[in-house]
Amino acid sequence: MTALPENLCVGHAVADDEHRALLVLVERLGADLKAGKPAAVIQERAILLHGVAAAHFAGEEQAMARIDLPAADAAAHCADHRRLQGLLEQFIALFDDERRAAGVDSAEAARFLEDWLAIHIRTYDREMAEASARPARRSGQPSSSPG
Ligand SMILES: [Fe+2]
Numbered sequence: 001m002t003a004l005p006e007n008l009c010v011g012h013a014v015a016d017d018e019h020r021a022l023l024v025l026v027e028r029l030g031a032d033l034k035a036g037k038p039a040a041v042i043q044e045r046a047i048l049l050h051g052v053a054a055a056h057f058a059g060e061e062q063a064m065a066r067i068d069l070p071a072a073d074a075a076a077h078c079a080d081h082r083r084l085q086g087l088l089e090q091f092i093a094l095f096d097d098e099r100r101a102a103g104v105d106s107a108e109a110a111r112f113l114e115d116w117l118a119i120h121i122r123t124y125d126r127e128m129a130e131a132s133a134r135p136a137r138r139s140g141q142p143s144s145s146p147g
């Protein structure tokens with residue numbers, strides 16, 4: 001099993017497990033891109049990543065309402081989720097066509113996805129995990145899904 005690098009851990013078991021699963025999918029997609037796999041294979045990988053990411057993002061966004069996270073920070077965090085989902089949707093559409101897919105810079109696309117995930121976890125998700133460790137505003141209970 002792929003280990004989650006120390007610098008991507010947010011210190012919450014569920015979040016870290018979900019991030020590890022996302023990292024595995026990003027790495028597999030990146031490896032297939034760099035290996036020049038057929039567009040249909042890449043598209044299938046991207047659709048799976050989009051679905052798993054959507055479920056993870058929905059869980060985080062529900063948790064945001066229960067923790068002491070400023071509204072502007074929560075909005076920026078959600079916007080970064082939407083940014084990735086929008087780019088993945090464009091990517092999936094691009095890989096519907098073998099000729100257009102052949103024009104994609106595979107190494108750059110793989111690097112973008114890996115960078116996006118790492119930067120998002122180290123910034124938005126870590127900030128959310130830190131906020132969840134503070135007492136909740138309404139219930140007084142720490143959140144169960146911090147990042
Ligand atoms: Fe997030």
Ligand SMILES: [Fe+2]
Nearest residue numbers: 056060125147
């Ligand atoms: Fe996350």
